[in-house]
Amino acid sequence: MRILVTGGAGFLGSHLCERLLKDGHEVVCLDNFFTGRKQNLAGLIGHPNFELVRHDVIDPFKYEVDQIYNLACPASPPHYQYNPIKTIKTSVMGAINCLGLAKRVDARVFQASTSEVYGDPQVHPQPESYWGHVNPIGVRSCYDEGKRCAETLFFDYHRENKVDIRVVRIFNTYGPRMHEADGRVVSNFIVQALRGEDITVYGEGLQTRSFCYVDDLIEGFIRLMGQTETVGPVNLGNPGEFTMMQLAELTLKLVGGKSRIVHKELPPDDPKQRRPDITIAKQVLGWEPKVPLEDGLQRTIAYFKGRL
Numbered sequence: 001m002r003i004l005v006t007g008g009a010g011f012l013g014s015h016l017c018e019r020l021l022k023d024g025h026e027v028v029c030l031d032n033f034f035t036g037r038k039q040n041l042a043g044l045i046g047h048p049n050f051e052l053v054r055h056d057v058i059d060p061f062k063y064e065v066d067q068i069y070n071l072a073c074p075a076s077p078p079h080y081q082y083n084p085i086k087t088i089k090t091s092v093m094g095a096i097n098c099l100g101l102a103k104r105v106d107a108r109v110f111q112a113s114t115s116e117v118y119g120d121p122q123v124h125p126q127p128e129s130y131w132g133h134v135n136p137i138g139v140r141s142c143y144d145e146g147k148r149c150a151e152t153l154f155f156d157y158h159r160e161n162k163v164d165i166r167v168v169r170i171f172n173t174y175g176p177r178m179h180e181a182d183g184r185v186v187s188n189f190i191v192q193a194l195r196g197e198d199i200t201v202y203g204e205g206l207q208t209r210s211f212c213y214v215d216d217l218i219e220g221f222i223r224l225m226g227q228t229e230t231v232g233p234v235n236l237g238n239p240g241e242f243t244m245m246q247l248a249e250l251t252l253k254l255v256g257g258k259s260r261i262v263h264k265e266l267p268p269d270d271p272k273q274r275r276p277d278i279t280i281a282k283q284v285l286g287w288e289p290k291v292p293l294e295d296g297l298q299r300t301i302a303y304f305k306g307r308l
């Protein structure tokens with residue numbers, strides 16, 4: 001197949017492009033390089049089945065493709081809050097442009113949605129049927145509400161125009177090629193530990209998150225796109241739940257060094273806990289994460305050692 005990946009130069013997108021090429025497909029990677037880097041695609045540039053296009057998803061685009069994966073959108077709070085109006089445009093206009101193209105060329109289209117659609121959840125763990133608890137006017141809303149609106153668009157195009165959609169809700173994912181300055185907790189802790197700086201934990205560090213290794217997640221994407229039983233939304237993530245203190249201590253243990261753990265004030269609207277209910281992914285996709293946190297952290301630490 002010929003497959004378009006928007007946001008293909010980013011963390012997840014670059015792993016997805018790599019996997020699709022390995023599976024024998026032609027890949028068109030579209031990115032505006034806001035948070036993505038050509039370096040993430042270093043192994044792919046020059047591959048006969050790989051094409052890289054600099055373009056912004058808020059402007060329309062046309063390609064003859066069989067599938068579209070829509071990943072374009074900054075994913076970490078400092079990046080998506082840098083220009084919140086642009087972030088919401090990216091989610092909403094990007095979805096409209098991908099769906100319009102999918103309708104026109106009859107392609108199956110995939111949306112990378114997020115656990116952020118659940119906001120600060122009052123149901124735990126979160127099943128797909130939970131509608132969420134999102135602040136519509138807070139500093140995270142440009143991302144959360146943008147992604148919620150994109151989901152609405154996907155389902156309206158599906159109902160009204162029979163567009164063949166697939167929607168995943170991604171929970172925290174980590175691995176090589178995360179941006180070292182993106183403020184996400186795994187990369188923050190690793191980079192701080194490698195530099196011998198203090199490891200900053202917000203609040204008491206008792207808030208929990210679950211962490212999925214990137215290879216597991218990409219396998220889930222491919223399985224969702226390869227089946228016809230459900231269009232989603234399907235949660236993909238690792239149900240193993242860790243407090244931020246546990247993650248900080250494990251990172252310190254694996255990196256070694258002399259960093260101390262220090263506490264800082266909690267940022268606004270920081271969710272207290274987040275854990276996916278992955279019953280649907282297990283039943284429909286036969287999918288569950290395989291890489292334990294310690295193994296995944298080791299691979300990620302090795303990557304950051306190389307970069308720093």
Ligand SMILES: NC(=O)c1ccc[n+]([C@@H]2O[C@H](COP(=O)([O-])OP(=O)(O)OC[C@H]3O[C@@H](n4cnc5c(N)ncnc54)[C@H](O)[C@@H]3O)[C@@H](O)[C@H]2O)c1
Pocket residue numbers: 006007008009010011012013030031032033034035036037055056057058070071072073074075076090112113114115169170171172173174179
């Ligand atoms: N990594 C996670 O844990 C996670 C969790 C939930 C959802 N997601 C979603 O998965 C997708 C990929 O996330 P990631 O972690 O790889 O983040 P990332 O920031 O590394 O990748 C996003 C990519 O999109 C590109 N981009 C941003 N705005 C664009 C625009 N207007 N036009 C074209 N390209 C644009 C960036 O340059 C970058 O290459 C995002 O949509 C994100 O919301 C990721």
